[in-house]
Amino acid sequence: MKSLRQQALAYPISRNDILFIVQGIIIVVLFGKLFYDSWIATFLFSPMIIPWVIMQKKNESKKKCRILGIQFKDAIFSALTSLKAGYSVENAFIDAVKDMEMLYGKDSDILACLTKVNKGLRNGIPLEKLIMDIGRESGNEDIQDFASVFLVAKRSAGNMTEIIERTIDIISQKINVEKEIDVLISAKRLEARIMNCVPFFIISYISITSPGFFNALYHNVFGIVIMTICMIIYCISYLLSERIVNISV
Numbered sequence: 385m386k387s388l389r390q391q392a393l394a395y396p397i398s399r400n401d402i403l404f405i406v407q408g409i410i411i412v413v414l415f416g417k418l419f420y421d422s423w424i425a426t427f428l429f430s431p432m433i434i435p436w437v438i439m440q441k442k443n444e445s446k447k448k449c450r451i452l453g454i455q456f457k458d459a460i461f462s463a464l465t466s467l468k469a470g471y472s473v474e475n476a477f478i479d480a481v482k483d484m485e486m487l488y489g490k491d492s493d494i495l496a497c498l499t500k501v502n503k504g505l506r507n508g509i510p511l512e513k514l515i516m517d518i519g520r521e522s523g524n525e526d527i528q529d530f531a532s533v534f535l536v537a538k539r540s541a542g543n544m545t546e547i548i549e550r551t552i553d554i555i556s557q558k559i560n561v562e563k564e565i566d567v568l569i570s571a572k573r574l575e576a577r578i579m580n581c582v583p584f585f586i587i588s589y590i591s592i593t594s595p596g597f598f599n600a601l602y603h604n605v606f607g608i609v610i611m612t613i614c615m616i617i618y619c620i621s622y623l624l625s626e627r628i629v630n631i632s633v
Contacts, residue, residue, distance in 0.1 A: 397427035404440040408433030457555045511592040573629040
């Protein structure tokens, strides 16, 4: 199974990839026409589409990683239930596949992970190594931490039921904190999105209502320098706003 990050950067192009490319094209056209009133500038800015797509795909990968963490918590909770019913740890994770398929569907990331675990167990690969591989491939720290604790506990013959219960509690607390942060900054995130669009609306509005107002800034060295500085300031502000409203726990 490919990692979530590899999936986000893999081909063939998905629907989201097409959406990101279209967004990038729109942004490039806006920069070229509104800041410079030039299709040549639009063409020169076209390479900006690549970093935009990469950035959006990274954000998408982070979302998938976070969702996988939530799904993994439910998977180990299902395994915990089987453990309490007398199953071995390996069989408990195998049995969790049915619950995850019912809960998240056949196309879910967690089902793909558990399917890989099942195949690995049938080939004699230790469960702790399979879980660690999933954590590394997905980039999810919760899964990696669980795999590390699970490895130590298994080697020292620790109480698996108690360990999994504590792990579920820790992951649940972390998820709850992330949800609380999302609620607290959701309004600010929306404000940031709106403010990022405001400069384009202002320039478009003035250009439509007052034709020729920006002519002094177009097609001359002084105007190009001023608009370039404004565009750089805007890009820096956008990156800062994205970093501020995206808080990780």
